[in-house]
Amino acid sequence: MLFTYLNDTESIDEMQAREIMTRSVISIREDARVEEAARLLARNRISGLPVVNADGSLVGLITEHDLIAKQGRTVADLMSRGVISVSADTDLDQVQHLLTNQRIRRVPVVEHGKVVGILSRSDLVRQIAMRWVCDVCGEIVRSLDPPSKCPLCGAEESAFAHDVVQPGM
Ligand SMILES: [Zn+2]
Numbered sequence: 653m654l655f656t657y658l659n660d661t662e663s664i665d666e667m668q669a670r671e672i673m674t675r676s677v678i679s680i681r682e683d684a685r686v687e688e689a690a691r692l693l694a695r696n697r698i699s700g701l702p703v704v705n706a707d708g709s710l711v712g713l714i715t716e717h718d719l720i721a722k723q724g725r726t727v728a729d730l731m732s733r734g735v736i737s738v739s740a741d742t743d744l745d746q747v748q749h750l751l752t753n754q755r756i757r758r759v760p761v762v763e764h765g766k767v768v769g770i771l772s773r774s775d776l777v778r779q780i781a782m783r784w785v786c787d788v789c790g791e792i793v794r795s796l797d798p799p800s801k802c803p804l805c806g807a808e809e810s811a812f813a814h815d816v817v818q819p820g821m
Contacts (some may be wrong), residue, residue, distance in 0.1 A: 670740035672779050673761050673769030679704050682728040683713055689714050689727050702760045702767045703731045704802055710737060710763040715757075737762040740769065744779075747771055783813040 678688050679702040693699060693716060700715035712731035722730045737760045738747055751773050752760055761769035786794045788811050789802040798812045 667744045669738050669742045669761050672775050673771045675769050676772045677767050680727055684727045690719055700758050703727055708764055710767050787811040
């Protein structure tokens with residue numbers, strides 16, 4: 653496990669990809685020129701794009717690394733094929749395994765061949781950042797800012813502290 657939670661009643665592995673995936677996925681056609689892929693990556697400050705065919709089906713992934721390390725004219729020349737993908741109901745612990753054990757930075761979420769979302773390491777990090785646990789009753793609240801009041805026991809904001817412990821770090 654990459655992360656350990658204290659007071660845990662609902663761990664990351666009980667959540668599914670759909671709950672935290674980015675839905676507005678920026679993708680690119682396989683017949684697009686490599687310059688277009690470079691512009692999309694630069695403009696959106698992302699490091700990889702799902703590649704789709706004319707039907708909108710996922711056929712590959714193109715990353716900053718592909719653009720720097722390989723030569724070609726079209727996205728299809730440079731992209732990686734045989735992309736690992738997950739479905740919207742894949743458990744987040746499986747996603748976490750993929751992102752760590754397979755040394756990939758992002759995984760497309762696919763339904764019926766179409767990309768419906770994407771999950772990156774930063775999505776998992778944001779998930780941890782948004783998780784607050786009440787010191788008094790153990791209730792878990794998800795928000796960017798600390799909750800002003802515990803919805804379960806009514807404890808004040810001071811009862812909430814981030815509870816992430818990263819062993820060995
Ligand atoms: Zn509480």
